[in-house]
Amino acid sequence: MPVNIKQHEEIKPLSFSESSILKVIPQRFVGIIHKYLMNGSIEEIRFRVNRPVQIVGADEDFLLTQYGNFSITEANEMLKAICGQSVYAMENELCMGFVTLEGGARVGISGRPLVEGGRIIRLTNISSFNIRIAREAVGCAERFADFFIEDGRPQSSLIISPPGAGKTTFLRDLARCLSDGIGIDRPFRVSIADERNELSGSIDAVPTLNIGRRTDIMALVPKRISIPLLIRSMSPDVIITDELSGSEDMEAVEEASKCGVVIIASVHASGAEQLSKRMGFLKAYQDGCFPKAFRLFRHAKRINLVPLNFENLF
Amino acid sequence: MMNFFAAITAFCISFGAGRIANERLKLRLKAITGLKEDFSKINTSLKYERTAAVKLVKSLAVNGSLHTFWQSMLENLNKNEDLYDAFIRCKHLIPSLTDEEYGMLGNFFISFGSSNVEAELIRVSLLYNSLCESEAKLKNDFMNKTKLARTLSVLGGIAIALLIL
Numbered sequence A: 001m002p003v004n005i006k007q008h009e010e011i012k013p014l015s016f017s018e019s020s021i022l023k024v025i026p027q028r029f030v031g032i033i034h035k036y037l038m039n040g041s042i043e044e045i046r047f048r049v050n051r052p053v054q055i056v057g058a059d060e061d062f063l064l065t066q067y068g069n070f071s072i073t074e075a076n077e078m079l080k081a082i083c084g085q086s087v088y089a090m091e092n093e094l095c096m097g098f099v100t101l102e103g104g105a106r107v108g109i110s111g112r113p114l115v116e117g118g119r120i121i122r123l124t125n126i127s128s129f130n131i132r133i134a135r136e137a138v139g140c141a142e143r144f145a146d147f148f149i150e151d152g153r154p155q156s157s158l159i160i161s162p163p164g165a166g167k168t169t170f171l172r173d174l175a176r177c178l179s180d181g182i183g184i185d186r187p188f189r190v191s192i193a194d195e196r197n198e199l200s201g202s203i204d205a206v207p208t209l210n211i212g213r214r215t216d217i218m219a220l221v222p223k224r225i226s227i228p229l230l231i232r233s234m235s236p237d238v239i240i241t242d243e244l245s246g247s248e249d250m251e252a253v254e255e256a257s258k259c260g261v262v263i264i265a266s267v268h269a270s271g272a273e274q275l276s277k278r279m280g281f282l283k284a285y286q287d288g289c290f291p292k293a294f295r296l297f298r299h300a301k302r303i304n305l306v307p308l309n310f311e312n313l314f
Numbered sequence B: 001m002m003n004f005f006a007a008i009t010a011f012c013i014s015f016g017a018g019r020i021a022n023e024r025l026k027l028r029l030k031a032i033t034g035l036k037e038d039f040s041k042i043n044t045s046l047k048y049e050r051t052a053a054v055k056l057v058k059s060l061a062v063n064g065s066l067h068t069f070w071q072s073m074l075e076n077l078n079k080n081e082d083l084y085d086a087f088i089r090c091k092h093l094i095p096s097l098t099d100e101e102y103g104m105l106g107n108f109f110i111s112f113g114s115s116n117v118e119a120e121l122i123r124v125s126l127l128y129n130s131l132c133e134s135e136a137k138l139k140n141d142f143m144n145k146t147k148l149a150r151t152l153s154v155l156g157g158i159a160i161a162l163l164i165l
Helices: A016-024 A027-039 A072-082 A087-096 A142-148 A167-180 A223-234 A247-258 A272-276 A279-286 B002-049 B053-063 B067-078 B083-093 B099-111 B117-164
Strands: A042-048 A054-057 A061-063 A098-100 A106-116 A119-132 A157-161 A190-194 A215-219 A238-241 A262-268 A292-299 A302-307
Touching (some): A016 A027, A016 A072, A027 A042, A072 A087, A072 A106, A087 A098, A142 A292, A157 A167, A167 A262, A223 A247, A247 A262, B002 B053, B053 B067
Parallel strands (some): A157 A292, A190 A215, A238 A262
Antiparallel strands (some): A042 A054, A292 A302
16 A cells, blocks of 8 residues: 655645656656655656556655556556657667657666677557656755865766766766865866766757856767767866776776876775675775775765775775 | 619639639648758768657757647647647647648657657658659649639639629
8 A cells, every 4th residue: 555645745836857757657656756856855756567656766666556547558658758759769769678758767677689790779568657756956066076176187087876866966066066166176077978967957958957058068869979989078177977888988087197188987886895796896905096096975965975985994 | 873883792702712722732842842841951960860759849840841830749849748738729829731741740649759769760761652652643743733623713703703793
């Protein structure tokens, strides 16, 4: 049974990102999800074909069983709505497994991929959607902005945390701080390699989230393509990117370091020890790509950052 | 005297009917040609930019041949309707099409946007080719039917006038 909407929590107006979620979900769920969004405590909404809708909150998780199962027809209609009536225009994103809605909410998509030559060329029979609600926390990085500056220059840094701790939210606000010179002595030229379009929530390459006035973005392109391109075309002081993962990402970071470009990136890991087991990061550290590293965590609903020492680990 | 006026009135009515039939043909030709031009733009945008449906409609609302129709489509799409529902609400803005042609457009809008770009381009090409065929046929008929309508209306008018007189 779904838990009751908390009455004691403050009812807030819907953000642009939350309103855009209501535009793409099946009509029969709009009322209830609107209520939960206004309540402000949900983080994800999961739709699975032939199963009830799942609401994931910070502390709770429940199924909307009283609304019945999410049907295949609804899944097809939802896919079309998510793609703005144009699945063909979102083929790249679908192959990457997600589509970003207006305002930055990310819809993870799962189905049957068609693979050709080792790469996904199409995603068919879509069966699951995971809508992650994007929340801007303007100001969350202000008190940490000077952690990333040394001798008046930004320093390449790695931000480590497990999923859901707020890396993307933090990086977005850090981009704003560095770009607008908030919490530091002077502003810098910032570029964002936004592979998943979560940092900027761009629509037609124009950011919808506050990422600063001196920030350029390249969204929905793999980092190995966008980082060199940003260096060539935008000559940034610092490049910010989210969720480094494969060896290709690390190679792009290493190349950027060789060009003297500062990279601030986040990575999924519960701690430095876990990270040290990943070969790409070991090499990046040995090559001096990341002189600084921080562990990000939430405490009392606030984002916190503590410096990490890699020396003892590698 | 009365007969004379009745004859003139009958002639004018017959001539007017001919003109109306002629105008309908013209309107139909204009609608088909306009649709053909707009779908050619859609084809180009899809091919080179993979422009999303709403953006396509937005651009046609500004510079499309049938911009009134596309403007209304855009208004309905902005109300969160899908392409087919929006088309059903706006189809009256493309007058003089046959039921078959409305059906063809409806079938296009019901499935447009649900597949990959290659499939969509094929769909657009099929519709475009049908519109080209309709236009060619109409243009052929247009001259003949215009002449016929004009001649019949004048001759018919004279005949009725003579009968009255």
